[in-house]
Amino acid sequence: MAIDNxxxxxxxxxxxxxxxxxxxxxxxxWLNANESPYFNRFYLTDTLLLxxxxxxxxxxxxxxxxxYVQLSLNKILVxxxxxxxxxxxxxxxCKPNCDSIIFCPPTYDMYQVSSEIIGVKSIQVPLLDNxxxxxxxxxxxxxxxxxxxxxxxxxxxxxxxxxxxIIYLLEVAxxxxxxxxxxxxxxxxxxxxxxxxxxxxxxLVILRTLSKAFSLxxxxxxxxxxxxxxxxFLLKVINPYPxxxxxxxxxxxxxxxxxxxxMKKRVVTLxxxxxxxxxxxxxxxxxxxxFKSSANYILVRCLxxxxxxxxxxxxxxxxxxQSKKLNLKDCIRISIGNKFECSRVIQVIKNLKN
Ligand SMILES: *Cc1c(COP(=O)(O)O)cnc(C)c1O
Numbered sequence: 001m002a003i004d005n006x007x008x009x010x011x012x013x014x015x016x017x018x019x020x021x022x023x024x025x026x027x028x029x030w031l032n033a034n035e036s037p038y039f040n041r042f043y044l045t046d047t048l049l050l051x052x053x054x055x056x057x058x059x060x061x062x063x064x065x066x067x068y069v070q071l072s073l074n075k076i077l078v079x080x081x082x083x084x085x086x087x088x089x090x091x092x093x094c095k096p097n098c099d100s101i102i103f104c105p106p107t108y109d110m111y112q113v114s115s116e117i118i119g120v121k122s123i124q125v126p127l128l129d130n131x132x133x134x135x136x137x138x139x140x141x142x143x144x145x146x147x148x149x150x151x152x153x154x155x156x157x158x159x160x161x162x163x164x165x166i167i168y169l170l171e172v173a174x175x176x177x178x179x180x181x182x183x184x185x186x187x188x189x190x191x192x193x194x195x196x197x198x199x200x201x202x203x204l205v206i207l208r209t210l211s212k213a214f215s216l217x218x219x220x221x222x223x224x225x226x227x228x229x230x231x232x233f234l235l236k237v238i239n240p241y242p243x244x245x246x247x248x249x250x251x252x253x254x255x256x257x258x259x260x261x262x263m264k265k266r267v268v269t270l271x272x273x274x275x276x277x278x279x280x281x282x283x284x285x286x287x288x289x290x291f292k293s294s295a296n297y298i299l300v301r302c303l304x305x306x307x308x309x310x311x312x313x314x315x316x317x318x319x320x321x322q323s324k325k326l327n328l329k330d331c332i333r334i335s336i337g338n339k340f341e342c343s344r345v346i347q348v349i350k351n352l353k354n
Contacts, residue, residue: 010116017113020320027318029344031335034155034185034297036215038266038338040259042250053241058248064255065223069195069208074228077235078251080242082184082209082222086149087114089180089205089224092237093146094120102141102148104133106156106325108182111149126326131159131291135168143176151182153189156322156333158293160192170201178230180205185295187213187267192294195225202227212296214254214263221251270296274336280346287349288330297335305330308349315348317341 004012016022020033057078066073079085087110090101096119103111104127115122123145125137131154138148148169152161170179183206186193197204206225211217221243224234243251253259274293281287281300286308289301302308305323309332312319320333334345 014116017109025318028316029341030318031337032318032320034335035217039215044249048245054245058243061248061252064252068255077224077231078243079222081220082207083110085207085222085224086110088234088238090114090118090120092233096120100145102145106328107151108155131157132162133165135165139172142172145177147178147180149180153185153294157299158295160294174203178203178205182207184209185212188296189294213267219247221247270336273342277342284349297333299331299333301331305332311352312348
């Protein structure tokens with residue numbers, strides 16, 4: 001059978017998400033997926049009986065996250081990583097071949113990939129030269145999109161988006177669209193979370209994850225924070241059993257008081273490592289720009305990114321090439337590792353002939 005003719009044409013032509021795992025490579029030092037270099041050893045709390053389906057929204061997990069973010073239970077939805085939430089929002093609010101979303105490249109690729117898979121159009125409004133939102137341009141589309149995805153701090157640039165711009169957007173879009181703030185990295189600059197705005201704006205949706213600051217990328221657990229009405233609609237669409245029992249068991253443990261303290265200490269360490277790395281890289285002539293970052297990665301523009309990537313790879317250090325992304329020619333993104341990993345990056349780049 002001609003499977004090529006059977007498959008949806010847009011799926012046949014789809015460029016799938018290039019995860020760090022898919023790109024692969026070989027190395028000893030992994031600084032390509034913004035994962036944490038630190039880890040806990042988790043054990044299931046008890047012998048789990050797995051013959052029964054889990055709760056769709058494990059109560060104890062929702063409660064644990066509610067107390068971490070200081071919100072009521074009905075403002076929280078647990079998802080299979082925040083990637084599921086990105087898709088779920090589009091499925092719930094956008095009709096295929098009819099409604100649109102907006103996102104602002106260069107940014108996280110899953111907004112585009114998810115909308116394409118679902119068959120929802122996307123409007124791209126590039127970030128300005130300083131990587132801030134082009135508010136004037138976005139506003140011109142008001143009424144023509146259902147969702148706008150804003151990644152804050154933005155991946156891969158590390159930029160903290162002006163909160164005044166976010167508030168302005170929430171106001172002008174109040175009756176027309178949801179403003180989705182992807183706070184995957186917000187623990188690295190916690191005071192810039194817009195959680196406190198949830199009470200004021202019914203069109204605000206916040207995405208969170210345990211994958212980054214909580215060091216649990218392998219767990220696949222994320223959260224949507226929003227008003228109860230929106231959560232209710234998302235619950236109509238979400239898979240019946242998105243959270244496997246071992247996942248909620250470990251997620252609940254990770255949200256204990258002591259584990260949250262551990263997470264916060266690691267954040268301080270990683271932020272210190274980032275400052276060190278920024279400082280060192282700024283002194284290297286073949287690194288042209290080190291962009292200001294508020295997350296656990298930094299974006300740098302090099303004289304020749306290919307040369308640096310190759311040299312790092314030769315030394316078994318894997319970072320992320322961003323040079324093909326909009327306006328990111330010769331840019332690479334380096335996740336912040338432990339002190340040793342950061343030092344190795346500097347050693348290797350310094351050794352390159354300038
Ligand atoms: C890593 C990342 C995510 C994905 O989080 P998961 O919870 O692991 O699915 C979402 N948004 C951004 C911007 C990310 O960088």
